[in-house]
Every structure is written in C-alpha cells, then in structure tokens.
Amino acid sequence: MHEPITGRMLIGGNLVESEGGQWLDTIDPANETIIGRVPLGTEADVDTAVHAAEAAQKLWVDVDIHQRSQLIHKLADAMLACSQQIAELETRDTGNTIGPMLRDVQTAAERMRLYAGLGYEIKGETIPATAMGLHMTIRVPFGIVGRIIPFNHPIAFAASRLAPALMAGNAIIIKPSEQSPLSACILAELCAELLPPGLVNIITGNGATGAAIVRHPKIKRLAFIGSVGTGMAIQRAAAEVAVKTVTLELGGKNPMIVCPDADLDKAAAAAVRGMNFTWQGQSCGSTSRLLLHDDIYEDVLSSVVERVGKLKMGDPLDPKIDIGPMNSNAQYEKTLSYIQIAHQEGARIVAGGGRPEGIAFEKGFWVQPTVLADVNMTMRVAREEIFGPILSVLRWSDIEEAIEMANDVDYGLTAAIWTKDISRALYLARKIESGYLWINTVGTHFRNVPYGGMKNSGVGSEEGLEELLSYTQIKAINLVA
Template sequence: MANREEPFITGKMLIGGALVEAVDGGWLDSIDPTTEQVIGRTPLGTAADVARAYDAAKAAQPAWEALDIRQRAILINRLADAIEARGDEIARLEVRDTGNTIGPMRRDVDTAVERMRLAAGLGYELKGETIPATSAGLHMTLRVPYGVVGRIIPFNHPIGFAASRLASALMPGNCIVIKPSEQSPLSACLLAELCAELMPPGTVNIVTGDGATGDAIVRHPGIKRISFIGSKATGMAIQKAAAETAVKHVTLELGGKNPMIICPDADLDAAADAAVRGMNFGWQGQSCGSTSRLMLHEDIHDEVLERVTEKVRAFRPGNPLDPQSKMGPMNSAMQYEKTLSYIDIAKSEGARLVSGGGGPRGPGFEKGYWVEPTIFAAVTMDMRIAREEVFGPVLSVLRWRALDEAIEMANAVDYGLTASVWTRDIATMQTLIRRVEAGYVWVNGTGTHFRNVPYGGAKNSGIGTEEGLDEMLSYTEVKAVNIL
C-alpha cells in the first residue's frame, strides 16, 4: 500500500534551545507501519544527552519561574498557535510514524492545542491558601515548582501528549525534559523546531532515544518529578528506578482492561455504537482507555452481539492517509506479533471467534502490520484475553446475569483505568459507578475526555490524574509560610 512520495525526516533533539544530534552520534530508524519502510531517523540519546538537557533546563528555570505568569501563558499560547498552523503537516507525519488514520491524528493535534490553551488559562488558579489558625501572625501556603521535571511519552498519541502535557508542567514555572517513544518520535522533532523558535532556550528540552534514554531521565537525581504514560510493566520499573536515586514524585497513567457493562434496560442502538467506538478501532485498539471487555446481560446478549458484529465487519482497514479509512496497521512489528499471539491464545482457551482473527488480504496489504478488527464471544474470566491487556483491535464479549456478578467480573482484573455503564435506571447507575473499580467512569457514553475533568486510573492502571487543574497542581510543591 504505497503512499505518495513523502520526504525522509532527519530529526534533531532540542537541548538548551539548540537542535542537536546525540553526543556519541547514534541514530534510531523510524519505520512506517503501513509500508515497513524506513521513513526517518532520530538521534539515539544517551545518559550524557539527558545530563546536557538537565543542565540546560536547570540553568533556564530560575528566569522562567521569575517570568510573570501572564507572560508564560502568552508564550504557551503562541506555541499552540504554531502547532495549529502546521496541523495538517503534523497529522500526516503522525500517520506515517504511528499507522493511525488521518482523521484521529488531525483531531489529536486539535486536542493538544485546546489543552495547551486550557493550561495557559488554568495557570491563574495556582493559588495558595491563608490559614487563620491563630489570632497573631499570618499563616499561608505557596505553590512552588519542582524545578526540572521529566516526561516520557507513549507511541499512540505522540503530539497529543507531548504538546499538551508540556504546558501543564511549564505554567507553574518548571522547565522540562521530554522523551518521546522510540516507535513514533518524528513529530517530537518537529515540536522541537517550534520550541527552538518560540520558547526561551532550555525551557523545553526534547531528547529522543530508546528505553535506556528514558531510564536515564528517571534516574537523574536532579529530576524530582517524573510523569509517564504507557504499560504497567514499564510503570512499575519506573517507580523502582526513580526510588534508587532520589525521593521523587512519580505519576503514572498505565494500561487498562476496561469493562463496558450493558444492562437490559439500556438504549441498545446507542450502546452497540458505543461498543465499537469505545474499542478505539481508529487507533487499532492501541489506547489505554479502550473498553475491550463488552459485558452483556444475558437477556440482550445475542441481540447486542449481532449488532456490534455487523458494525465491526463493516469497519475495514485501509491506507491510513486516506480520509475514508477507519483503521490502519498496528504501530510496530512487536505490537502486531503480540496481538496475533493473543488471538491464538483466545482460540486455544475456548473463546469463540465471531469476526476477524487475522490480517486483511489482497492488493495493498502485502506489507504492513495489519490486524483485522476482531471479536471473541463466550469469553470467561479465567481466560487470559479477559484479564490481560492486548492493546490491539480485539474485543472480548462476556455474559452476565445478576448485577453483583457483573461487578465481580468487572473488578476481577489488576487494572482500573476506565469503565462504561449503560442503564436508564438511576439506582443501578449509582450502584455501578460506586462499586466498579475505575478511575474514570462513563454513564451511557464512552471514550470522551471532557476538559478539566481529571483522568487517571485505580489499582495497577496508575497513580495520579491528568488533563486539568489537578495535573498542573501535581507539578508544584506546597510551601508553608508563617509570618509572626
């Protein structure tokens, strides 16, 4: 499936306001998941490059903190404007680097811009408190920045997370070191170019590289605040590594095995649409919040499964640069092989394959990491496909009878990121939203993130929340002051 001729990208890192290569001259290739061709390369940053980035950030941070918060907001808004102006270019680059389709990637750019502008406005809410604890003196708190903070970005929403999350870290007066995923780093290099032009040197530093590069950020003793989005296993490793060099504030948004619980009184047409939408097939299921466990009451099980299957079978993969395509390839050979292995495991454990289960065939699919949208029914909670995160376009359908049974099934996993519940009964709704273990619950909806509503997970889905004022406050420490 050949795309039109696109330029080869040679990216640079951003350190101290300069676009640079790695100290030791190493490079990483970027692979187009659609064609399996090398489309660019980025520097393979090392611990030495992370040290350079930290030193630049530390040197720049006092002046950035001293800058009036209104001026910080102006600069972040200018950066948002520049990203918006190049939105089509960024989206096309994201498609080539991730395999995600052009529609979602264009929306990712728009969402990043919106969140940056929200963060710029929320900066005025970085308030302390006055505490009238005694009759004499004045007692108050201040919100102060950590200084230099680190951010590690996943492969599925590269510009969406890199651009929006840097704003929440910068507004309180921190400077930042960002490391994009080695699987989709190209848009971060474009972001580096914009930051080099628009932001004070050292304020934003972007170091590309692999897992060792991220580990160097986590372990740097001067970076006391770390934020990561990605897998549970990596998140746990980050907690351990961070604790080995300093006492650090670590927040994690990790994986999910998220339930969508559909009750017999639900609007079944809307619920069936949501089941497909919530699976995030537009990202090939590669989204932590995907509702990958569809839990259907026995009275409506067959009817909803039939409706969902019909919709999914019409959801065909295609060239991700074509606006008509609804689904592209998996991000990498690793994700492709992992997804196919889970499909094989599900078959061996007795799940019933309803749709998909392989890769599309025919002209245009000779190359690339393609997996069809896949549905398994007759899934039970003792199966791995019901308990482990596939991070691919695989939907597991489970049957339940009593509400307590549904709640037990929903909670019988290590994860607790999101949940979606469908009912018209207010008592049932109250029971579900209180008892289902998840950090973010939709009622009669799914997949939508509302601005300034905190997003984060319970259990092994993470710690801390993002996407609003709570995220910005997490980049500050509280300093207590007594004036006598």
C-alpha cells in the same frame, strides 16, 4: 514516495544530534519502509539538557502567569498552523488514520489553552493557626520535570503535557517513544523558535535514554504514560537515586456494562467506538471487555459484529479509511498470539481474527478488528491488556456478578455503564473500581475532568486542574507578630 526525514533533538534551545553520533530509524507500519531517523540520545545528552533546563527554570520562575500563558498560546497557534504536516507525519509514523491524527493536534492545542487559563488557580491558603500570626501556604515548582511519552498519541501527549509543567513554573525534558518520534522533532522546532532556550528540551532515543532521565538526581518530578511493567520499573529506578514525585498513567482492561434496559442500538455503536478500533485498540482507555446481560447478549453481539464488519482497513492517509496498521511488529505479533490463545481457551471468533487478505496488506503490521464471543473471566483475553484490536464479549445475569467481573482484574482505568435507570447507574458507578467512568456514553475525554486510574492503572490524575497542581510543591510560611 516521501524522502526519509532526519529529525533533531532540542537541547538548550538548539536543534542538535546526539553526542554519541548514533541514530534510530523509524518505519512506516503500513509498508515497513524507513521514513526517517532521529538521534539516539545518551546519558550525556540528558545531563546537558538538565543543566540547560536548570538555568532556564531559574529565570522562568520569575515570569508572571500572564506572560507564561501568552507563550503557551503562541505555541498552540504555531502547532495548529502546521497541523496538516504534523498529522500526515504522525499517520505515517504510527499507523493511525489521518482523521484522528488531525483531531489529536487540535486536542493538544485545546488542552494547552486550558492550562494557559488555569494558571491563576495555582493558589495557596491562609490558615488561622494563631490569633496574631499569619500562616499561609504557597505553591512552588519542582524545578525540572521529566516526561516520557507513549507511541499512540505522540503530539497530543507531548504538547499538551508540557503546558501544565511550564505554567507551574518548571522546565521540562520530554522523551518521545522510539516507535513514533518524528512529530516531536517538529515540536522541537516550534519550541526552539518560540520559547526561552532550555525551557523545553526534547530528547529522542530508546529505553536507555528514558532510564537516564528517570535516574538523573536533579529531575525531581517524573510523569509517564505507558505499560504497567515500565511504570513499575520507573518507580524502582527513580527510588534508587533520589526521592522523586512520580505520576503514572498506565494500562487498562476496561469494562463496558450494558444492562437490559439500555438503548441497545446506541450501546452497540458505543461498544465499537469505545474499543478504539480506529486506533487499532492501541489506547489505554479502550473498553476492551463488553459485559452483556443474558437477555440482550445475542442481539447486541450481532449488532456489534455487523458494525465491525463495516469498518474499512487500508491506507491510513486516506480520509475514508477507518483502520490502519498496528504500530510495530511487536504489537502485531502480540495481538495475533492473543487471538490464538483465546481460540485455544474456548473463545469464539465472530469477527476478524487475523491478517486481512489482499495485495495492499502483504507488507506492514495489519490485524483485522476482532470480536471474541463466549469469553469468561478464566481466559487471558479477559484479564490481560492486549493493546490490540480485540473486543472480548462476556455474559452476566445478575448485577452483582457484573460488578465482580468488572473489578476482577488488576487494572482500574476506565469503565462505561449503559442503563436508563439512574439509581442503577449511580450504584454501579460507586461500586466499579475505575478512575474514569462514562454513563450512557464512552470514549470522550471531557475538558478539565481529571483522568487517571486505580489499582495498577496508575498514580495521579491528568488532563485537569489536578495535573497542573501536581507540578507544584506546597511551602508553608509563618509570620508571627
């Protein structure tokens, strides 16, 4: 049995409690026991962090790219040195299994190093506007960036996303999710040790804490990963106080289209992998709609069900386990309600469908990996993001029908295409309204490839050079002889 952890916020280089003196408990979703607490950050805490960030950024902007890069590398090294500690804590805090959590720490470090190396690409242009003049642009930082992190990849998003903001010359204020905030407290300790005071501030809290960041007039650049509803609320709230640049990486109801000529065995394995069952489906890029051609529907469905049946649920700290509990009771109840709705609307439950049996699952937020067959586009499970371990399987007979089904949702984040016909693959890639597409693969986020959505799935791109440049503004300078 582990002792509960007491985390601290990072403000102005100091590890502190909230000015309001209140705390948030965080629980282990596997057994519903309290495993730690973090400060409930207030509007006053945010204001203190903004003043600290403002002072730090005025000094940081004069630090050259090489020195910025060295500090980012040192932070990545320090994070990797305690990767086991971070991964175990995140496993207990999120419900995600230990293997993926270890990879998240490694992924975060890799992305930090990517941006440390991309700093020299923060370039301007020269423009021949006049024959005798010198007309040029430079890129300058916003000043202070506000970053709000979701619960599913806490350290991966918090650590990797601070790197481009800092490399571009900004200070940053990060708010982790109240559902899984503990690893951010370790990141706070590392930043306090390695970075200039006030450059990175980490404030724990709830929605009101995030709102204080969004609405602070001195934070001109905001970035958010989470639900569509919250993203829209951030846009509204930000616009009420100042003109701000806001990027959003939001939800998805992502299709995976399998054509009759595809390698069906690989496609079935990819369907299970792309659904992110090892994250309990709690990943915005999950290909949660499997669109199968009539001729292969039953064969691929049968293979998918067989593979899902082999996934092991249990203690997420056990490296042999594939699936842990869902992150929270709210996610648990939402997922079960969608399974019931799907059944009422005519879907056929061919795998999973409820809470697993056994003494190990008497407490906690456990939902079996679930596959629904005979789903059509009139059903809610085909149109609404669930953020749970539910794969909906649909049928199509004509390529244009598949395209219409893929696009007939408000989302457009990811999509996967499976076919051996390169012409068909490229045709589908052009026609499908998604920002990030895979062809004959699924799930991987490739380094320096921009990741972002269309339609209600977001604004802007992350994980590539575009994200780094998005933390800068263009200034034009004209020198005329």
